[in-house]
Amino acid sequence: MKLVPAVLLSLCLALVAGTAARAQTPPEPAASAASAPEPAASEPQVAPAPPPPSCPQLSSRALSADLKAATAQSQNQPLQLQVQLYDEAVAQWGAAIAACDGRARERAQRNLADSQKAHDALAEKLQSGSQCESAHRDASALQELARGAFSERRFAEAASLYRKSEGMWELAAEQCNGSQQQTAQRRREQSEIDGYNAEFCAPPFERAREFSGKLRNSAAALPLAERQTQSQIGETLWRDTASQCKGSAQELAMNNAQALARERGTPWVSTPLPGAPPPAVVAAAPKPAVTAAAAPGKPATGAAAAVTAAATTPMRQAAAVPIVPLAKAVTPTPAPAAAPEPKLFDRTAGDTRYLGQFVRNDDDTVTGTGRVEWKNGDVYEGPLVRSQRQGVGEIRWASGQRYKGEWVSDHATGRGLMVFANGNQFEGTLLDGQPEGEGKLTYASNDAYTGQIRQGLPHGKGSYVWMSGQRYEGDWVNDKPQGMGKMRFANGNQYEGQLSAGLPHGRGRMVFPSGDIYEGTFEAGKAHGEGKYAWTSGERYEGAWARGLKHGSGVFHWPSGDRWEGVFKDDERTDDGVTIRKGS
Known part of the structure; x- marks a missing residue:
């Protein structure tokens, strides 16, 4: 019984001694590393910053x-x-x-x-502010309603709506400032013109347009005398219309009248439509200081735009205003005891007034130098020989067109400068008021043509420079580049060869800005037919083309000397072909 405590005591002492020994023994490296905490596991992970947006x-x-x-x-x-x-x-x-x-x-x-x-x-x-915005919105809505009524030929309603929009734009100008006020003022002025044209201009414009259309359709079947009479009636209708219009509509009506005069080739004589009432006399309203319709380079709006759209005469080529024949001077009946006539000649004969250093001839004509005025507003300054313009003189038409240059037997013939009402001008030779021969046409767009002219149009040899930078030099036919010539396009393409209606057509050579070259046939500006295309990279194609694409039989060459022969379709090779290696 006494041995048990002793044994237990010995076991306890041994256990204590082993524990102390382990405490004094340094730990094994592997065990230490395994038991040591990992810093990465205990610290938070930081995500990398996202890249900035591209x-x-x-x-x-x-x-x-x-x-x-x-x-x-x-x-x-x-x-x-x-x-x-x-x-x-x-x-x-x-x-x-x-x-x-x-x-x-x-x-x-x-x-x-x-x-x-x-x-x-x-x-x-x-x-x-909101009042300005509201006024703009309401005025625009009224103006759109007026345009809709005008396009549907409800002219009286359109005139009323335009007058209402004019008043609303005036209110907007009072409530706005800055550019908003300026916009309102411009649109008020345009609404005033559009309302006037809707009431007074549109009905006669429609009549004149309808008559001109019928005349064009039936003119070929009419005898010469009847055709001349109908042309005089048409010109009279357009001139009467111009007197009742404002802005671009007035200019267009006069251009249509001048076009008829140019086609007819005889001076205008007022010839009313049989059975038609005389044209209404419209009181002249104060002319706005600036009108959107008269601003150069800007499209007409509102009623003026609708009238312009209804017309069919092209505006680009401005016709010369017909030369007004001079009236013979009528000898006034002298008073019994009249004083000697002063040196300054001032006489009125019909609708013509002579003022200057003139003398009266035995045949009741006048000769000398001075100023001649017509009641329609046309004015001539220069020499007269027996009541005919002769020599170098200047005429200014009421439409704004003017001519300064040589006159022969009352006709603007010879060298001179003609400035048309639409901003175009011509300097060179003229025949009876029409550019003819050689000269320079400068258009209102700042495009310019220099060369031969026939009946007011580029025709013959000449060069044309567009505002876009495009240039052409070569043959012209009736205002179109046609024949042989050189064209440098605005995008840098350079073409030399045949053209038709201003586009490459026939055989020619096109050099692209990249240095690529196509030589062959063209149709309507695109490679069409047989041709060769060489890339600056060294590749080249010879064969058929259609509408600017490789299409048909052809051969494609690589710089390595390899080539592919076969059929192309819409610029792509088909299965009907073969690759031939260099030296094969």
Whole structure:
């Protein structure tokens, strides 16, 4: 019984000694490493920063912002919201500019400028206040109603609506400022013109247009004398119409009258339509200081635009105003005790007044130098020989057209300068008031033609320079590049060869800005038929073309010397062909 405690005591002492020994023994490296906590497991992981948005991503966001802003504007949502959306679009495009380069950067800069312009205009409208915005909206609505009535030939209703829109635009001008006020003033002036034309101009314009249409359709079947009479009636209708119109409608009516005179080739004699009432006399209204219809380079709007659209005479080639024949001077009956006649000659014969250093001839004509005035507003200054313009003189027509140059037997014939009412001008030789021979035509668009002229149109050899940078030198037929010539297009393409109606047609050679060259046949401006195309990379194709595409049998050569022979379709090789290696 006494042994048990002793044994237990010995076991306890051994256990204590082993524990102490283990405490003094350094731990094994592997065990230490295994038991040591891993710092990575106890510390939080930091995610890498995302890359900045790319140029395409920022451009896409900016385009989306632009779309939202434009949609809000088209839906006439509140101005405050529209301004905020364009603010966002401007910011997005600014971020895109910072991240893009090259063409993408240029595109972003253009879009930024457009968005900024739209933002500024809306911000100005917002600053003008709700009354300005409401007045603009109401005036625009009235103007659109008037245009609709005019297009449906409800002229009286259109005139009334135009007058109402004129008053609303005037109210808008009073309630707005800045560009909004200027816009309202311009549209008020245009509404005034459109209302006047709807009431007084449109009905006679329609009559003249209808008569001219019938005359064109039946003229070939009429005897010469009857055709001349009908032409005089048509010109009279257009001239009467011009006296009752304003703005571009008046100019168009006069151009139509002049076109008839040019086709007829004889002076105008007032010939009313049989059975027609005399034209209404319209009191002259004060002319606006600036009218949108008269602004050069801008399309007519409202009633003037509708009248312009209804006409069929082309506007690009301005006809010369017919030369007004001079009336013979009528010898006044002298008073019994008249004083000696002064040196200054001042006499009126019919609708013609002579003022200057003239003398009266035995046949009741006048000779000398001075000024001749007609009641229709035309004025001539220069020499007369037996009441006919002769020598170098200048005439200014009431329409705004003028001519200064040589006269032969009362006809504008010889060298001179003709400035047409539509802004075109010609300097060179003329025959009876019409450009003919050699000269330079400068159009209102600043396009210019130099060369041969026939009946007022480029015809023969000449060169033409467009404002776009396009140039042509070669043959012309009735105002169209046709024949052989050289054309340099605005996009840099250079063509030499045959043309028809202004387009490459026939055999020719086209050099592209990249240096690529096509030589062969063309049709309506595109490679068509047989031709060769050489790329600057060294590849070349010889064979058939259709509408600008490789189409038909042909051979494609690679710079390596290999080639493919076979059939092409719509610019692609087909299964009907074979590749031939160099040296085979």
